[in-house]
Amino acid sequence: MAEAGSGPPGLWPRRDRARGSVRDFLAQEGARGAAIAATSTVVVFGALLWWVLTSPNWPLVRDRFFSWDDFRASAPDVLAGFWLDVVMFVVAQAAILLFALLIAVLRSLRGPAFLPVRMLAVGYIDLFRGIPLLLALLLFGFGIPALQLPGVPSSPLFWGVTTLVLSYSAYTAEVYRSGIDSVPESQRLSARSLGLTQWQSLRYAVLPQAVRNVVPALLNGLVSLQKDVALVSVLGVREAVRAAEVYTSRTFNYTSFVVATVLFLLISVPLARFADWYTARDRARRQQLVS
Amino acid sequence: MKISPRMWVPLATLALVTAGCGGDDEPETTTDADTPDAQADACDPLPTHEPGTLTVATGEPVFEPWMVDDDPSNGQGFESALVYALADQLGIAEADVEWVRTGFDEAIAPGDKPYDFNIQQYSITEERAEVVGFSIGYYQVEQALVAAPDSPVAEATSLGDLSSARLGAAIGTTSLDYVDNIIEPDDDAQVYNDNAAAKAAFDANQVDGLVFDLPTAYFITAVEIPDASIVGVLPRVGETPEELGLLFEKDDPLIDCVNPALQALHDDGTIASLEDEWLDQGGDIPTLSE
Secondary structure, three states, X not given: OOHHHOOOHHHOOHHHHOOOOHHHHHHHHHXXXXXXXXXXXXXXXXXHHHHHHXXXXXXXXXXXXXXHHHHHHHXXXXXXXXXXXXXXXXXXXXXXXXXXXXHHHHHHOXXXXXXHHHHHHHHHHHHHHHOOHHHXXXXXXXXXHXXXXXXXXXXXXXXXXXXXXXXXXXXXXXXXXXXXHHOOHHHHHHHHHOOOXXXXXXXXXXXXXXXXXXXXXXHHHHHHHHHHHHHHHHHOOOOHHHHXXXXXXXXXXXXXXXXXXXXXXXXXXXXXXXXXXXXXXXXXXXXXXXX | OOOOHHHHHHHHHHHHHXXXXXXXXXXXXXXXXXXXXXXXXXXXXXXXXXXXXXXXXXXXXXXXXXXXXXXXXXXXXXXXXXXXXXXXXXOOOHHHEEEEEOOHHHHHOOOOOOOOEEEEXXXXXXXXXXXXXXXXXXXXXXXXXXXXXXXXXXXXXXXXXXXXXOEEEEOOOHHHHHHHHHHOOOOOOEEEOOHHHHHHHHHOOOOOEEEEEHHHHHHHHHHHOOOOEEEEEOOOOOOOOOEEEEEEEOOOOOHHHHHHHHHHHHHOOHHHHHHHHHHOOOOOOOEOEO
């Protein structure tokens, strides 16, 4: 996470910083290395492919998992469900980034007067990191609306997204806190000595550095949440995975699962690449600053 | 290589066919494996997964009135009683019926299964029959709408009254197909993992009405959600009635042995009396109009 700024640049030999991109690779290994790599890749993946395609049940699996007719038949429903996944993801992620920051700040407050606040923050994080997300969804999604409290919505979509926010915020708050802890104490003390209040020194000196330090970890959480929204389906919500399951249960054909898989990959792989790219760029900038 | 009992059947059939082809001087000999004699050969011994044992799979948990106390082996409930009647018809002793539990997805996934057939209210459809094997039907199933007294659909009298309702059903059921394809509500039906989750959503006031098969609807309104009631039976739309069948692997030779036994249980009234005992709850339930 924050190791880039923690040591002198010479400590990190060039090869360790390889990001896996083709350009980096060529720069390090040259043409001969590239040829070996290409051959080895073709041989390994070719062998794997051969192994799968010659398995005795491959024709059966091909018909049940990779049928083009079923792909087309199930795609509209799964796609409509996936749009719901994307909406849930965007709404939940925005709420998580704000709510988790609030929790982390509350947990980092200093002074004896804030003890109950810190206790609440720690209790919340312990509780929601301790409950499996699936269990939390069932408990909140079915349990709270069953109380039929006046003014409290009963919508499974609402409670699904709320539970995602509550659960992920507990993890994300700890990510923020690690960022806050990674800012040297001298930064805060300097800000205080300039006459900034506790709040101002947090807002203008500590948090900007803290958040920047944990951006890669936050992006990692983003990729994770993008898939976990599918769990909301246990409450009856017809998102992509549930739509695929409905198709499978109707036809006993699994191609709809492949449709859903492709859709999730279309979002999560670019997200992961973006996270890598951002981290690499940030690291490069910091090293320029140091040297 | 060990030759499993299952492989004897195609081999035996092949032998029969070959023998039949050679016997031109005997016009009475037929090569059709469906004749009683040939069938008796193919079914003796019964081509089961474990010789001499009928291994039957069902869901976990199982619900009344299909099975009782989540125990398929007690002979209680329609499907459990039916399996034991079928075993008896096939000449398998009660003690030689073994039960295994499967999830819905494992049961339909491709691959060899460690059991002979699966029984958990699978409805027979053409699409499914392309990839799995079904027995003949053992029960004609109707769908029913369950709602609370204060629900917007509590007074519904036609399918049109349901179009703006929040409806729900369990995944993999004919009930869900009925909502999606025949009622077609404005908002997509909620889809639950099983009847238990559907009931939880009902308690949470997340649906106006739930669709179950009629026997399940009777049980749920009598025991699980007593303050709900059956609004009505949903009209049968289309030509063929919905039938529940035993689920086999595709082209399982055992199907040809089970079907005559099942037919015999239909013919001698055994299945009808099991229906009376476990499924027919009486009472006047109106049928909604289309």
